[in-house]
Amino acid sequence: MRDVAVVGFAQRQMPEFDGSPTCVELLVPVFKELYEQTGWTRRDVGFWCSGSSDYLAGRSFSFVQAVDAIGVIPPVNESHVEMDLAWAMYEAWLKIQTGEVDTALVYAFGKSSAGVLRRTLALQLEPYTMTPLWPDTVSLAGLQARVGIDAGLWDERAMAEVVNRSLTDAEKNEHAIRKGGSSVEELLARPMYADPLRKHDCSPVTDGVAALVLAAGDKAREVRERPAWLTGISHYVDPMGMGVRDLTRSPSAQRAGAALDLDGVEVAELHAPFSHQELILRRELGLGGDVVINPSGGALASNPMFSGGGIRVGEAATRIWSGEADKTLAHATSGPALQQNLVCTLEGKI
Amino acid sequence: MSRTLSAPVTVAFDYTRSTGPVVGRFLSGLRDGVVVGGRTSTGQVVVPPLEFDPVTHEATTEFVEVSSVGTVTSWTWVPEPVKDQPFDRPFAFALVTLDGADVPLLHALDVASPAEVTTGMRVRVRWAAERVGHINDIACFEPLAPGETEASAPAAAGDEPVTGVVTRVSLDYQYAASPEESLFYRGLNEGRIMGQRCPTCQKVYVPPRSACPSDGTPTVEEVELSQTGTITTFCVVNVPFLGQKITPPYVSAYVLLDGADIAVLHLILGVPADEVRMGMRVKAVWKPEDEWAYSLENIDHFAPTGEPDADFDTYKHHL
Numbered sequence: 109m110r111d112v113a114v115v116g117f118a119q120r121q122m123p124e125f126d127g128s129p130t131c132v133e134l135l136v137p138v139f140k141e142l143y144e145q146t147g148w149t150r151r152d153v154g155f156w157c158s159g160s161s162d163y164l165a166g167r168s169f170s171f172v173q174a175v176d177a178i179g180v181i182p183p184v185n186e187s188h189v190e191m192d193l194a195w196a197m198y199e200a201w202l203k204i205q206t207g208e209v210d211t212a213l214v215y216a217f218g219k220s221s222a223g224v225l226r227r228t229l230a231l232q233l234e235p236y237t238m239t240p241l242w243p244d245t246v247s248l249a250g251l252q253a254r255v256g257i258d259a260g261l262w263d264e265r266a267m268a269e270v271v272n273r274s275l276t277d278a279e280k281n282e283h284a285i286r287k288g289g290s291s292v293e294e295l296l297a298r299p300m301y302a303d304p305l306r307k308h309d310c311s312p313v314t315d316g317v318a319a320l321v322l323a324a325g326d327k328a329r330e331v332r333e334r335p336a337w338l339t340g341i342s343h344y345v346d347p348m349g350m351g352v353r354d355l356t357r358s359p360s361a362q363r364a365g366a367a368l369d370l371d372g373v374e375v376a377e378l379h380a381p382f383s384h385q386e387l388i389l390r391r392e393l394g395l396g397g398d399v400v401i402n403p404s405g406g407a408l409a410s411n412p413m414f415s416g417g418g419i420r421v422g423e424a425a426t427r428i429w430s431g432e433a434d435k436t437l438a439h440a441t442s443g444p445a446l447q448q449n450l451v452c453t454l455e456g457k458i
Numbered sequence: 459m460s461r462t463l464s465a466p467v468t469v470a471f472d473y474t475r476s477t478g479p480v481v482g483r484f485l486s487g488l489r490d491g492v493v494v495g496g497r498t499s500t501g502q503v504v505v506p507p508l509e510f511d512p513v514t515h516e517a518t519t520e521f522v523e524v525s526s527v528g529t530v531t532s533w534t535w536v537p538e539p540v541k542d543q544p545f546d547r548p549f550a551f552a553l554v555t556l557d558g559a560d561v562p563l564l565h566a567l568d569v570a571s572p573a574e575v576t577t578g579m580r581v582r583v584r585w586a587a588e589r590v591g592h593i594n595d596i597a598c599f600e601p602l603a604p605g606e607t608e609a610s611a612p613a614a615a616g617d618e619p620v621t622g623v624v625t626r627v628s629l630d631y632q633y634a635a636s637p638e639e640s641l642f643y644r645g646l647n648e649g650r651i652m653g654q655r656c657p658t659c660q661k662v663y664v665p666p667r668s669a670c671p672s673d674g675t676p677t678v679e680e681v682e683l684s685q686t687g688t689i690t691t692f693c694v695v696n697v698p699f700l701g702q703k704i705t706p707p708y709v710s711a712y713v714l715l716d717g718a719d720i721a722v723l724h725l726i727l728g729v730p731a732d733e734v735r736m737g738m739r740v741k742a743v744w745k746p747e748d749e750w751a752y753s754l755e756n757i758d759h760f761a762p763t764g765e766p767d768a769d770f771d772t773y774k775h776h777l
Binding site: 133166178233250300350393 | 462463469481485506529536540541542544550551553562563564565566591594625629631633638639650667668669671672673
């Protein structure tokens with residue numbers, strides 16, 4: 109296997125982007141920031157891969173228009189996934205492993221606010237017996253949260269503790285769109301929304317873009333004194349139906365974590381769009397009390413569709429670059445109620 | 459003036475899907491007022507039946523009729539329903555394990571407030587007035603009345619197996635143009651054709667884009683273009699199609715406006731179709747001003763200017 113590291117990361121997040129859902133306007137400055145971080149030009153990028161969905165944009169081929177932000181004369185080596193940035197990164201990691209390229213820039217964009225996000229996401233469900241009911245994302249998460257509450261695996265207080273810690277940590281994150289912790293009591297005093305969820309248990313609808321730069325071996329060392337080496341990466345998926353899996357568990361997250369060496373992880377950035385999902389993930393990944401969870405504030409502070417998972421990788425990498433941690437974990441999720449999960453480890457030394 | 463123009467857009471499509479034998483069996487059952495599950499290799503009865511066994515991956519062949527009465531295993535309140543959900547007023551989504559099944563089915567539960575739902579409560583299927591072989595043949599679940607143990611089954615509504623299902627998908631957006639596209643459409647609303655010049659390669663794009671596709675550089679310099687241009691290439695449309703606004707034959711052509719580096723596609727009128735040619739000089743013919751909007755349709759068509767044809771060398775790089 110080739111040694112591959114994350115060496116660049118940039119992001120833009122906002123509650124409502126006043127511009128085209130192709131997001132070229134946001135991607136151009138993000139790419140510029142990455143050229144500055146790496147010292148590269150676009151010609152130094154061996155492979156490009158983006159993550160986005162036309163269902164979010166409300167137009168066809170939005171990812172083709174987004175390629176304008178790269179500048180593609182002469183043509184570039186490019187691909188696209190209708191998945192989160194973290195899966196675009198996985199494709200780029202594989203591409204580098206084949207030996208065809210040494211470097212990659214992966215990006216994702218989404219204007220969630222153009223439509224009704226929680227409704228649009230019903231289109232990712234089983235189309236015969238689920239989508240026609242339009243079960244929105246918040247409802248599916250509420251069903252999952254209740255199963256765990258009824259089973260005594262967590263309670264509203266434990267969920268509020270996740271929220272309070274996340275919104276407190278988010279105060280230090282300039283990109284977070286919801287921030288400001290208070291107290292567990294104050295959070296619990298707020299009204300129910302989608303009982304058993306309060307609004308703060310659900311990630312805010314977020315527009316935005318994010319991008320990561322990957323490089324192999326010496327290419328990575330040229331960019332950063334301390335590259336964030338991807339020492340493990342794994343992803344699995346659970347069945348689509350809500351009835352055929354134990355919603356208090358995430359077997360795919362467990363399996364993705366079990367495929368990696370998680371010993372010594374100091375910081376974990378978990379992509380949990382709903383507060384109880386962090387509790388599930390901590391258990392499935394076996395993260396003890398000594399692991400710092402989501403110092404960025406996590407997805408409860410902002411969760412741009414298609415970037416939210418990859419941003420976890422970027423945040424985890426940033427802590428390696430700075431020397432703040434020697435080993436970090438990043439997780440990304442996709443699909444309803446933690447259906448699909450990707451886990452990777454990043455390390456300062458290899 | 460807002461930074462960008464925006465407008466509501468609805469994207470809609472009726473998805474017509476064949477069901478296959480397993481989902482078809484389930485939907486045929488619903489049409490006939492019966493809930494059908496499938497037995498897995500581990501002996502579990504799953505509703506809706508799985509097409510393939512999750513362990514052995516064999517096709518599901520054993521079907522089991524289960525009760526239309528069951529128990530709520532989880533629920534969530536839906537305070538603000540979204541379009542096309544089973545109710546347009548607050549309701550609950552519930553996971554309900556029907557008697558005779560081992561795993562729950564997702565559907566709506568018709569109650570007036572969250573205080574009326576508990577995990578473990580007994581509920582029954584409320585059948586839709588008209589059943590066609592669709593998941594919405596179950597209108598929803600409703601609480602079982604005190605003392606009630608069995609729900610009476612309605613009469614079967616058909617005899618042919620259900621083989622297809624139509625699901626209407628309609629998504630509403632507020633679609634915003636980019637600032638550059640907004641410049642273009644605002645220009646058209648004033649009878650002007652606006653482009654932008656790339657600061658790197660000096661190419662003039664019309665409509666302007668957020669970044670030069672050659673260089674990835676944002677294009678900032680605004681350029682008002684001539685209303686006169688050259689046909690670089692064209693086709694004679696002879697084939698009728700759905701939504702066609704003009705009776706064939708007519709000519710659709712790329713018009714390279716003087717000063718632009720990208721041609722715009724438009725209609726050519728005022729000349730017989732068989733006389734249109736590459737290099738022909740044309741000019742924009744606008745609709746009456748009171749019909750203008752933020753649209754390229756403000757230009758009704760392009761018509762010949764009568765000038766001599768442009769030399770091939772003047773447009774050969776724009777083909």
